Amino acid sequence: MATTTSSEIEIRVPYADVDQMGCVHHSNYLKYFEQGRTELLRETGWAYRELEESGTFFVVTNAQCNYHSPARYDELLSLTTTVKRVTLARIDHHYELRRKEDGELISTGETTLACVDGNGQVIAMPDGLKRKKKQSRSVRS
Amino acid sequence: MATTTSSEIEIRVPYADVDQMGCVHHSNYLKYFEQGRTELLRETGWAYRELEESGTFFVVTNAQCNYHSPARYDELLSLTTTVKRVTLARIDHHYELRRKEDGELISTGETTLACVDGNGQVIAMPDGLKRKKKQSRSVRS
Amino acid sequence: MATTTSSEIEIRVPYADVDQMGCVHHSNYLKYFEQGRTELLRETGWAYRELEESGTFFVVTNAQCNYHSPARYDELLSLTTTVKRVTLARIDHHYELRRKEDGELISTGETTLACVDGNGQVIAMPDGLKRKKKQSRSVRS
Amino acid sequence: MATTTSSEIEIRVPYADVDQMGCVHHSNYLKYFEQGRTELLRETGWAYRELEESGTFFVVTNAQCNYHSPARYDELLSLTTTVKRVTLARIDHHYELRRKEDGELISTGETTLACVDGNGQVIAMPDGLKRKKKQSRSVRS
Numbered sequence: 004m005a006t007t008t009s010s011e012i013e014i015r016v017p018y019a020d021v022d023q024m025g026c027v028h029h030s031n032y033l034k035y036f037e038q039g040r041t042e043l044l045r046e047t048g049w050a051y052r053e054l055e056e057s058g059t060f061f062v063v064t065n066a067q068c069n070y071h072s073p074a075r076y077d078e079l080l081s082l083t084t085t086v087k088r089v090t091l092a093r094i095d096h097h098y099e100l101r102r103k104e105d106g107e108l109i110s111t112g113e114t115t116l117a118c119v120d121g122n123g124q125v126i127a128m129p130d131g132l133k134r135k136k137k138q139s140r141s142v143r144s
Numbered sequence: 145m146a147t148t149t150s151s152e153i154e155i156r157v158p159y160a161d162v163d164q165m166g167c168v169h170h171s172n173y174l175k176y177f178e179q180g181r182t183e184l185l186r187e188t189g190w191a192y193r194e195l196e197e198s199g200t201f202f203v204v205t206n207a208q209c210n211y212h213s214p215a216r217y218d219e220l221l222s223l224t225t226t227v228k229r230v231t232l233a234r235i236d237h238h239y240e241l242r243r244k245e246d247g248e249l250i251s252t253g254e255t256t257l258a259c260v261d262g263n264g265q266v267i268a269m270p271d272g273l274k275r276k277k278k279q280s281r282s283v284r285s
Numbered sequence: 286m287a288t289t290t291s292s293e294i295e296i297r298v299p300y301a302d303v304d305q306m307g308c309v310h311h312s313n314y315l316k317y318f319e320q321g322r323t324e325l326l327r328e329t330g331w332a333y334r335e336l337e338e339s340g341t342f343f344v345v346t347n348a349q350c351n352y353h354s355p356a357r358y359d360e361l362l363s364l365t366t367t368v369k370r371v372t373l374a375r376i377d378h379h380y381e382l383r384r385k386e387d388g389e390l391i392s393t394g395e396t397t398l399a400c401v402d403g404n405g406q407v408i409a410m411p412d413g414l415k416r417k418k419k420q421s422r423s424v425r426s
Numbered sequence: 427m428a429t430t431t432s433s434e435i436e437i438r439v440p441y442a443d444v445d446q447m448g449c450v451h452h453s454n455y456l457k458y459f460e461q462g463r464t465e466l467l468r469e470t471g472w473a474y475r476e477l478e479e480s481g482t483f484f485v486v487t488n489a490q491c492n493y494h495s496p497a498r499y500d501e502l503l504s505l506t507t508t509v510k511r512v513t514l515a516r517i518d519h520h521y522e523l524r525r526k527e528d529g530e531l532i533s534t535g536e537t538t539l540a541c542v543d544g545n546g547q548v549i550a551m552p553d554g555l556k557r558k559k560k561q562s563r564s565v566r567s
Contacts, residue, residue, distance in 0.1 A: 018323065018333075019316045022159065023166045023217060023478075029486040030160060030460075033453035034301045041300065041359065051300075052359040055446075063452040067490040073546065076164060077323065077334040123496065159464065159474075160457045164337075170345040171315035175442045178312075182441065182500065192441075193500040196305075204311040208349040214405065218464065218475040264355065304441065305448045305499060312442060358446060 008086040010043035013103065016078050026073035032110050033066055036098045039084030040116075043096075049132060059129055061094070061116040068112040072102075079103040092118045092125050149227040151184035154244065157219050167214035173251050174207055177239045180225030181257075184237075190273060200270055202235070202257040209253040213243075220244040233259045233266050290368040292325035295385065298360050308355035314392050315348055318380045321366030322398075325378075331414060341411055343376070343398040350394040354384075361385040374400045374407050431509040433466035436526065439501050449496035455533050456489055459521045462507030463539075466519075472555060482552055484517070484539040491535040495525075502526040514550050515541045 014035055022028040044051050051061070074080055081103045088095040098112040118128045155176055163169040185192050192202070215221055222244045229236040239253040259269045296317055304310040326333050333343070356362055363385045370377040380394040400410045437458055445451040467474050474484070497503055504526045510518040521535040541551045 015320075017316060017320050018163065019169050019171060019319060021164045023162045023164055024483060024485070025164045026485070028160050029489060030453045030456035033456065034299060037301060037453075038297075038299050050359060052357075055358075060447060062447070062449070062496075063493055065490075065492050066452060068488070070485070070487050070489075073485075075334075076337075077332060156461075158457060158461050160460060165342060165344070167344070170348060171312045171319075174312035174315065175440060178442060179438075179440050191500060193498075196499075201306060203306070203308070203355075204352055206349075206351050207311060208347075210347050211345055214344075216475075217478075218473060300445065301451050301453060303446045305444045305446055307446045310442050 008043075009083060010039065010046050010085075011081060011083050012039055012042045014038070014080045014082055014100075016074055016076055016080065018076050021076045024073070025075055027075070027109075029068070029070055032068050032070075032098075032100065032112060033114075035080070035082055035100065036066075036068075036084070036096070036112055036114060039082045039098060040096060040114075043084045043086070054129070054132075057129075058121050059126070059132075060119050060121070060123075062119055062123070063114055064093075064117045065115040066112065067114070068110055070110050071108045074100070074102065074109045080109060087113070089128075091127050094118075094128075149184075150224060151180065151187050151226075152222060152224050153180055153183045155179070155221045155223055155241075157215055157217055157221065159217050162217045165214070166216055168216070168250075170209070170211055173209050173211075173239075173241065173253060174255075176221070176223055176241065177207075177209075177225070177237070177253055177255060180223045180239060181237060181255075184225045184227070195270070195273075198270075199262050200267070200273075201260050201262070203260050203264070204255055205234075205258045206256040207253065208255070209251055211251050212249045215241070215243065215250045221250060228254070230269075232268050235259075235269075290325075291365060292321065292328050292367075293363060293365050294321055294324045296320070296362045296364055296382075298356055298358050298362065300358050303358045306355070307357055309357070309391075311350070311352055314350050314352075314380075314382065314394060315396075317362070317364055317382065318348075318350075318366065318378070318394055318396060321364045321380060322378060322396075325366045325368070336411070336414075339411075340403050341408070341414075342401050342403070342405075344401050344405070345396055346375075346399045347397040348394065349396070350392055352392050353390045356382070356384065356391045362391060369395070371410075373409050376400075376410075431466075432506060433462065433469050433508075434504060434506050435462055435465050437461070437503045437505055437523075439497055439499055439503065441499050444499045447496070448498055450498070450532075452491070452493055455491050455493075455521075455523065455535060456537075458503070458505055458523065459489075459491075459507070459519070459535055459537060462505045462521060463519060463537075466507045466509070477552070477555075480552075481544050482549070482555075483542050483544070483546075485542050485546070486537055487516075487540045488538040489535065490537070491533055493533050494531045497523070497525065497532045503532060510536070512551075515548050517541075517551075 020031045083099045085097045094116045100109040161172045224240045226238045235257045241250040302313045365381045367379045376398045382391040443454045506522045508520045517539045523532040
């Protein structure tokens with residue numbers, strides 16, 4: 004049985020993401036990380052879209068990215084998204100982005116997300132989500 | 145008294161908008177056009193933000209853009225946005241984007257916007273907006 | 286043997302592409318179309334990246350998009366990209382974007398690309414590319 | 427005589443930058459910070475465009491952002507960009523983004539940029555740039 008605290012997705016670098024130095028513009032990595040979170044959540048049995056529809060939102064309160072090596076147009080990248088810490092109302096993720104072909108490290112990053120309601124007030128995560136998270140963590144250890 | 149069916153804004157090309165050919169990526173012109181519409185509307189005495197808050201939305205149903213000459217990072221551009229046609233529930237705009245320094249034509253475009261409610265159903269434009277539009281057109285002729 | 290004048294790709298709508306109406310922002314469809322072109326070209330045996338490295342560029346000279354129905358966050362879309370016309374230095378593509386789940390038409394579009402050299406001067410397409418294009422068209426008819 | 431280690435620009439939040447929560451998507455702040463750097467550099471008498479043309483590039487090696495309060499469509503923001511540290515080949519900047527109307531803190535951030543040549547090799551900053559930077563720092567103290 005696979006653990007669900009870590010997830011891997013592939014990203015094919017679109018032309019529109021690359022700047023005039025021929026490198027993925029540094030702001031785009033935050034978007035890739037977000038895609039990684041969506042898929043990691045999906046693997047735990049949740050669609051973030053449904054969470055929002057039920058009035059539960061996750062907002063980014065902190066993001067950090069280290070740029071190791073440039074990614075270029077049309078390269079196939081592999082992003083590993085990992086849950087680092089879950090508290091009552093927050094989740095920390097870690098990200099590692101590598102070029103698929105040779106494993107070269109492109110970037111690493113971390114984000115903190117807070118669980119909020121429709122008015123932006125911090126709330127506890129939905130019970131089901133916390134249970135799922137705990138379960139997936141216990142699977143791993 | 146100035147007519148309000150046409151409006152001009154300046155855009156300084158951000159680094160992030162430029163692709164690896166050193167040119168503004170063609171998708172960004174649609175974003176510039178949108179900024180032109182926001183400012184044109186503001187000059188007629190309306191904030192699009194307030195329209196949305198009151199339940200009136202404008203959705204783009206058609207967009208077209210001709211690319212004449214590339215715009216480059218840090219160039220100062222001048223965008224002229226003009227209302228071409230107003231019907232009960234639709235507005236057509238025309239756009240002309242030029243490099244400020246030498247007047248070189250960068251791109252031209254057209255969009256059609258439909259007025260919809262929160263459910264996406266086409267509705268008549270708010271009375272006040274229609275009046276304002278009519279007024280501004282009569283000023284011009 | 287599959288014709289290579291048409292190609293289909295899947296797009297999972299990222300959170301970052303959706304605006305405050307809950308719909309994919311209209312400028313993003315031009316980016317999706319570009320991804321469609323990259324994959325269509327790859328299927329004909331060419332990587333656009335290599336073309337650029339050899340000094341051959343394709344620039345968009347005209348783009349047009351009709352928006353039929355909104356696409357929303359996390360929806361899986363299917364984009365069909367088709368070569369409509371190839372001349373000495375230009376290629377016209379047609380695009381049809383549908384929601385995968387129910388086939389709902391999201392948008393259609395067309396672009397014209399011109400083949401240019403590193404200085405932006407229009408040039409004839411590389412011989413190999415023209416041959417490949419002809420070949421793939423003859424396969425279809 | 428004004429110090430040039432700090433600079434302030436205004437940003438009108440474009441519709442395209444806002445996500446379905448009605449907030450500026452968190453990746454866009456990195457783009458705003460970049461605009462702040464461009465203008466800060468211009469105020470020291472340098473155009474980053476000319477630096478790139480002369481073969482000197484600045485690449486982001488680290489970026490960090492704290493999100494304090496959401497910014498919304500059409501709000502007018504004020505971004506203060508400050509040089510924190512200059513070494514032989516690196517510059518650290520700090521950013522503070524506030525809503526213009528009420529001074530509400532939107533986000534803060536930091537980036538590290540490395541000076542590289544056209545091949546991505548770290549190089550010493552151009553003499554003139556270092557001198558200008560030193561000068562502006564001595565003015566301040």
